[in-house]
Amino acid sequence: MKFGKRLKEQIEETLPAWRDEFLSYKDLKQLVKLIPEAQPCSKVEAEFIELLNFEIDKLNAFFVGREEEFIIRQRHLQEMVKRVAEMYQARGREEEYAKEMSRIRKEIVNLHGEMVLLENYSSINYIGLAKILKKYDKRSGRLLRLLFIEKILKQPFFTTDLISKLVKECESMIDLVFPSESDHQQLKPEDKRKLVGEEQSIFRSTVVALVTMQEMRKGSSTYGQFSLPPLSLPDNLLQSLQPTPIPIP
Amino acid sequence: MSSSLPFISRSMEKKFPKLHDAQQDVKSNPVVPHYSPFVSCFPGSLSSSAPGFSSDIHHFSFSADERNIQGLSTEGTWCADQIQGALDRSDNVIAGNNQAHSSSIELPDDINRQDEWWTDMMNDDWKELLDDTTVNESHPKVSYPAAQTSASMVNQPQIHQSVPSHSEEGFTVAGSSSATATATKPRMRWTPELHERFVEAVNQLGGSEKATPKGVLKLMKVEGLTIYHVKSHLQKYRTTRYKPDSLEGSMKTAKFGEETPPLNLKTSFDLTEALRLQIEVQKQLHEQLEIQRNLQLRIEEQGKYLQIMFEKQGMSSQKKLEVSTLEPSISSDHAADGRLQDNQLETDVFPEAKVTDGSSNKQMAESCNAKDNKADFVVGSSFSCGSAKIHDGDDSISKPELS
Numbered sequence: 184m185k186f187g188k189r190l191k192e193q194i195e196e197t198l199p200a201w202r203d204e205f206l207s208y209k210d211l212k213q214l215v216k217l218i219p220e221a222q223p224c225s226k227v228e229a230e231f232i233e234l235l236n237f238e239i240d241k242l243n244a245f246f247v248g249r250e251e252e253f254i255i256r257q258r259h260l261q262e263m264v265k266r267v268a269e270m271y272q273a274r275g276r277e278e279e280y281a282k283e284m285s286r287i288r289k290e291i292v293n294l295h296g297e298m299v300l301l302e303n304y305s306s307i308n309y310i311g312l313a314k315i316l317k318k319y320d321k322r323s324g325r326l327l328r329l330l331f332i333e334k335i336l337k338q339p340f341f342t343t344d345l346i347s348k349l350v351k352e353c354e355s356m357i358d359l360v361f362p363s364e365s366d367h368q369q370l371k372p373e374d375k376r377k378l379v380g381e382e383q384s385i386f387r388s389t390v391v392a393l394v395t396m397q398e399m400r401k402g403s404s405t406y407g408q409f410s411l412p413p414l415s416l417p418d419n420l421l422q423s424l425q426p427t428p429i430p431i432p
Numbered sequence: 433m434s435s436s437l438p439f440i441s442r443s444m445e446k447k448f449p450k451l452h453d454a455q456q457d458v459k460s461n462p463v464v465p466h467y468s469p470f471v472s473c474f475p476g477s478l479s480s481s482a483p484g485f486s487s488d489i490h491h492f493s494f495s496a497d498e499r500n501i502q503g504l505s506t507e508g509t510w511c512a513d514q515i516q517g518a519l520d521r522s523d524n525v526i527a528g529n530n531q532a533h534s535s536s537i538e539l540p541d542d543i544n545r546q547d548e549w550w551t552d553m554m555n556d557d558w559k560e561l562l563d564d565t566t567v568n569e570s571h572p573k574v575s576y577p578a579a580q581t582s583a584s585m586v587n588q589p590q591i592h593q594s595v596p597s598h599s600e601e602g603f604t605v606a607g608s609s610s611a612t613a614t615a616t617k618p619r620m621r622w623t624p625e626l627h628e629r630f631v632e633a634v635n636q637l638g639g640s641e642k643a644t645p646k647g648v649l650k651l652m653k654v655e656g657l658t659i660y661h662v663k664s665h666l667q668k669y670r671t672t673r674y675k676p677d678s679l680e681g682s683m684k685t686a687k688f689g690e691e692t693p694p695l696n697l698k699t700s701f702d703l704t705e706a707l708r709l710q711i712e713v714q715k716q717l718h719e720q721l722e723i724q725r726n727l728q729l730r731i732e733e734q735g736k737y738l739q740i741m742f743e744k745q746g747m748s749s750q751k752k753l754e755v756s757t758l759e760p761s762i763s764s765d766h767a768a769d770g771r772l773q774d775n776q777l778e779t780d781v782f783p784e785a786k787v788t789d790g791s792s793n794k795q796m797a798e799s800c801n802a803k804d805n806k807a808d809f810v811v812g813s814s815f816s817c818g819s820a821k822i823h824d825g826d827d828s829i830s831k832p833e834l835s
């Protein structure tokens with residue numbers, strides 16, 4: 184029950200274009216509930232599996248599409264950095280250079296953010312699938328979960344190696360284009376809060392994702408072999424962003 | 433009843449080592465990475481499959497009588513055999529299948545009688561097989577290019593990365609997909625290398641406005657790439673370049689409007705600081721997700737291993753695997769037939785442990801001895817406490833030994 188709620192919250196806080204692309208956890212759960220207990224194969228079960236397959240395709244399609252887009256954007260930004268350096272910096276047009284670089288920095292950070300959110304997308308949908316399969320097994324008395332999970336682990340939406348690599352490359356780019364840290368001060372708390380409070384932003388979505396992850400990994404009544412240990416975040420990371428208007432019950 | 437067990441064990445054994453393969457980072461491959469829609473594997477919507485599927489069906493249906501089946505209809509039998517066939521074949525597919533399969537093969541009408549065989553499966557003994565049906569018919573597909581891939585330029589002597597190609601998960605031009613309403617074209621997975629190639633081709637043709645999909649396709653010379661792929665990619669490429677291009681002056685970000693600095697921050701200094709904070713949080717999420725992912729993989733691996741162990745246990749003497757040497761005694765949840773109930777896996781393996789990479793065995797050992805380990809029985813720990821490493825491979829699975 185809780186996961187469904189958390190998933191819903193995550194979806195609410197996610198980027199608008201992504202809202203319909205998450206696992207239809209609720210629908211799957213409803214199907215599972217309809218499965219007659221301990222009976223060999225019913226129509227409902229067939230429906231469940233069909234929906235499951237459909238959902239997995241949906242996840243794959245979205246993920247791969249985004250991944251493609253990120254590849255394009257990343258390369259584009261790399262190109263931009265070079266071009267701007269050539270056009271402005273090399274010719275001593277410092278002011279324009281600074282202006283353009285400021286824009287590019289923002290683009291890079293946002294790209295990074297979206298990529299990480301895609302990783303989160305992958306993760307949360309996987310968790311949903313794992314949970315729903317567990318429910319299915321319990322309800323039907325079958326052992327579908329392990330076999331299905333094994334396949335899911337190999338699906339495009341879960342094999343995030345490339346995205347991970349892109350994220351790291353992005354971070355290197357950021358290190359290059361950001362001024363050194365020597366003279367940077369912290370943002371004022373109220374500015375921080377404003378950042379988080381801003382709806383439908385990448386930043387907010389990211390924070391929500393972290394909070395959700397933390398919440399989900401706290402112990403629960405169904406904590407078991409396949410559950411993850413509690414999350415440990417660096418101190419104060421989330422605290423420094425509180426109080427936030429994110430409604431986590 | 434026992435007919436299903438060796439079946440699963442065998443399939444597990446073959447699949448278990450494969451899991452590792454799926455996670456390897458693929459650098460370079462000579463074929464375009466494709467994957468087929470998952471859904472096409474569902475019984476009712478099956479489409480292309482490995483060639484020879486139909487022949488397998490015919491073959492197996494003849495051998496139906498040999499099986500020890502009780503009270504099953506012919507269709508049920510067929511179903512079970514189909515599973516067997518699908519499993520065997522899928523193993524072949526996994527084991528390094530780099531060839532392009534022919535495009536979709538229409539399966540015999542048998543497949544479309546899914547409704548019938550669903551309702552005909554009355555015998556509980558076929559539960560597992562039933563699961564395998566739904567799952568393993570998808571197997572040939574899923575095992576295709578599911579793993580991460582990277583550049584794929586066929587027959588190009590000047591491939592930039594010379595890393596040995598990986599591809600145990602056969603990257604093929606998967607047959608075009610199901611005849612049903614779902615996704616119709618094999619979806620492709622782009623890589624940076626492939627995109628680089630694309631950009632080169634586009635530039636050669638005079639830029640993204642001038643280049644045509646056909647021209648680009650020709651120049652790229654990548655096997656398995658279709659004009660459809662190039663066209664949609666070109667479209668995305670054009671959109672990216674002309675929307676947020678800072679040299680063009682206007683500034684709109686990709687999918688949702690973060691147009692002007694959201695906070696009315698007074699100085700660019702503040703803006704940079706805001707970005708720094710944002711990056712910090714993003715990095716944190718990324719890191720946590722990576723850790724979580726590795727954990728998930730490990731958990732599943734272990735779960736699968738244990739499943740095999742318990743089923744083996746059920747077949748031979750139950751005493752064999754008892755961890756009498758350990759303090760926590762095995763929970764009494766073993767069903768009479770040795771088959772693991774689903775909720776048996778719900779033991780508390782990670783009480784409060786913080787798992788870091790590379791320390792799973794150690795952590796297991798710790799949780800073995802941990803006083804606050806409330807579980808009656810920690811399945812995972814039992815094996816590692818006994819200093820038997822969780823290793824794969826057929827031998828170890830068939831002869832589990834604790835110290």
